Amino acid sequence: MKKTMAWHKQHKENSKNKILTSAANLFTRFGFEKVSINQVMEKAELTRGAFYSHFNSKSELYAQAITKAGVLARDEHIKNCDGSFMGVTKRYLSNEHRNKKLKNLCPLAFLVTDINQQNNTVKDTYTNVFKGFVENAKQQTNSNQTALQTVALMIGGLALAKAINDTSLSDDLLIACQEGIATLTSLDEEVS
Amino acid sequence: MKKTMAWHKQHKENSKNKILTSAANLFTRFGFEKVSINQVMEKAELTRGAFYSHFNSKSELYAQAITKAGVLARDEHIKNCDGSFMGVTKRYLSNEHRNKKLKNLCPLAFLVTDINQQNNTVKDTYTNVFKGFVENAKQQTNSNQTALQTVALMIGGLALAKAINDTSLSDDLLIACQEGIATLTSLDEEVS
DNA sequence: GTCTATAAATAGATAGAC
DNA sequence: GTCTATCTATTTATAGAC
Numbered sequence: 298m299k300k301t302m303a304w305h306k307q308h309k310e311n312s313k314n315k316i317l318t319s320a321a322n323l324f325t326r327f328g329f330e331k332v333s334i335n336q337v338m339e340k341a342e343l344t345r346g347a348f349y350s351h352f353n354s355k356s357e358l359y360a361q362a363i364t365k366a367g368v369l370a371r372d373e374h375i376k377n378c379d380g381s382f383m384g385v386t387k388r389y390l391s392n393e394h395r396n397k398k399l400k401n402l403c404p405l406a407f408l409v410t411d412i413n414q415q416n417n418t419v420k421d422t423y424t425n426v427f428k429g430f431v432e433n434a435k436q437q438t439n440s441n442q443t444a445l446q447t448v449a450l451m452i453g454g455l456a457l458a459k460a461i462n463d464t465s466l467s468d469d470l471l472i473a474c475q476e477g478i479a480t481l482t483s484l485d486e487e488v489s
Numbered sequence: 490m491k492k493t494m495a496w497h498k499q500h501k502e503n504s505k506n507k508i509l510t511s512a513a514n515l516f517t518r519f520g521f522e523k524v525s526i527n528q529v530m531e532k533a534e535l536t537r538g539a540f541y542s543h544f545n546s547k548s549e550l551y552a553q554a555i556t557k558a559g560v561l562a563r564d565e566h567i568k569n570c571d572g573s574f575m576g577v578t579k580r581y582l583s584n585e586h587r588n589k590k591l592k593n594l595c596p597l598a599f600l601v602t603d604i605n606q607q608n609n610t611v612k613d614t615y616t617n618v619f620k621g622f623v624e625n626a627k628q629q630t631n632s633n634q635t636a637l638q639t640v641a642l643m644i645g646g647l648a649l650a651k652a653i654n655d656t657s658l659s660d661d662l663l664i665a666c667q668e669g670i671a672t673l674t675s676l677d678e679e680v681s
Numbered sequence: 682g683t684c685t686a687t688a689a690a691t692a693g694a695t696a697g698a699c
Numbered sequence: 700g701t702c703t704a705t706c707t708a709t710t711t712a713t714a715g716a717c
Contacts, residue, residue: 305682308682309682312682312683327605327606328522328602328603328605328606330520330522330523331522331606333709333710333711334710334711334712335709335710335711343682343683343684344683344684344685345684345685345711345712346683346684346685346686346712346713346714347682347683347684348712349712349713350682350683351682354711354712355710355711355712405649407602407605408602409601409602409648409649409652410520410599410600410601410602410603410648410652411520411602411603412652413519413520413599413651413652414519414520414523417654420652420654421654423652423653423654424652424653424654424655424658427649427652427653428655428658431658441661442661442664442665442668445661445662445665445666446642446665446666446668446669448649449641449642449645449646449649449662449665449666449669450638450641450642450645450669452645452649453641453642453644453645453646453648453649454641454645456601456602456645456648457597457601457619457640457641457644457645459605460601460602460604460605460612460615460616460619461612461615461616461619462609462612462613462615462616463616463620466616466620466623469633469634469637470637470641472634473634473637473638473641474637474638474641476634476638477638477641477642477669477673480673480676481669481672481673484672497700500700501700504700504701525691525692525693526692526693526694527691527692527693535700535701535702536701536702536703537693537694537702537703538694538695538696538701538702538703538704539700539701539702540693540694541693541694541695542700542701543700546693546694547692547693547694
C-alpha cells in the first residue's frame with residue numbers, strides 16, 4: 298500500500314514536471330497568448346483534461362512555468378560556460394540564443410512584454426526570477442548600479458535583437474551590448 | 490459631385506485615422522493579443538463591422554498601428570522636451586512613461602516581445618520604427634556602437650522596468666540606465 | 682490521475698440592409 | 700462607409716467514465 302502511494306506520488310510529480318517543462322519551452326518560444334493548454338499537454342504527452350488535476354487555471358501554470366524556465370535556462374547556462382563573466386554574457390547575447398537554437402531560453406528576455414497583462418502572481422514570479430538574475434550579476438561587479446546596467450543590456454539587448462527583422466543590425470546590436478557591458482564593468486573596477 | 494467625393498474621402502480618412510489612433514493606444518497599453526478588433530472600434534466610436542472596409546485583417550492593422558504609435562510617441566516627445574540629449578533620455582526612462590501616464594507610449598519598448606509571433610510585415614514595420622529611433626540616437630553620438638548601446642539601454646531598460654513588480658528596484662533600474670547612457674556617451678566624446 | 686465529451690465564452694471574419 | 704446579425708473556429712474550463 299505504501300509502495301503504491303509512493304509510486305502514485307512519483308507518477309504525479311513526473312507528470313507535473315513534464316507539463317512545466319513543456320510549458321517553459323513553449324511559452325518562452327511562442328509567448329503566453331499564442332500557446333494553448335492543449336499544446337502544452339500534447340508536448341507533455343498528455344491530454345487536455347488531465348491538466349486540471351495539476352493546476353487550477355492557465356494563470357497558475359504561467360507563474361510556475363516562468364520559475365521553471367528560469368531554472369532550466371540557468372542550469373543550461375552554467376553547464377555550457379567557462380565561468381568567466383564575459384563568457385556568460387557572450388553566450389547570453391549570442392546568435393544562438395537570439396535564434397532560439399538553445400534548448401532553454403531566458404524567460405526574462407523572451408517574455409518581458411508578455412508579462413505585462415498577466416496578474417500579480419505571475420508578475421511577482423517574473424520579478425523574483427529577475428532578482429536572482431541581478432544577484433548573480435552583483436557578484437561580478439562592485440556597484441549595484443553597474444549590475445543593473447549589465448542586466449539591462451543583457452535582457453533588453455537580447456529582447457530587442459530578437460524583435461528586429463534585420464540580421465546585420467541585430468548582430469551589431471548584440472556586439473554593442475557585449476562591449477557596453479565590458480566598458481561599464483571595467484570602469485567599475487577602476488573606481489573600486 | 491466633386492465636393493461630395495472629397496467629403497467622402499475626407500470622412501474615410503478621418504475614420505481610418507481614428508481607428509489607427511485607437512489601435513496605437515490600446516496595443517501599446519495592453520498588447521496585441523489582449524486587444525480585440527471590437528475594442529479598437531469601440532474606442533474609435535465605430536462598430537465592428539466597419540473595420541473591414543479599412544483593413545483586410547487584424548494583422549494589417551498591427552503593422553500600420555505600430556507606425557502610427559511610433560509617430561505619436563515621437564511627436565509627443567519632441568513637444569515636451571527641452572531638446573537636450575539627456576533631457577530626452579530622462580523623459581523616456583521616466584516613471585511617467587513606465588507607469589503609462591503619458592498619452593502615447595513607445596511601441597518599441599511596450600511591444601518588444603509581442604512582436605515576436607507576428608508575421609514578417611509586422612516585424613518589418615517594427616524594425617523600421619527601430620531604425621528611425623537609432624538614427625535619431627546617432628545624431629547625438631560619435632560612434633554607431635554607442636548609439637546602439639544607448640537605444641538598448643533606453644528601450645530594454647524601460648521594458649524591463651515596466652515588467653518588474655517592485656517599484657523601488659524598478660526606479661533604481663531606470664536611474665541606472667540613465668547613468669549608463671551618460672557614462673557611455675561621455676566616453677564616446679573623449680575618444681573623438 | 683488520465684481519458685473522452687462537452688459546455689460556455691470569445692475571437693476574427695463575412696453577409697446584406699441602409 | 701457604416702450598421703446589425705451571423706458564421707465558424709478556438710479557447711478555457713467542467714463532467715463523468717475508467
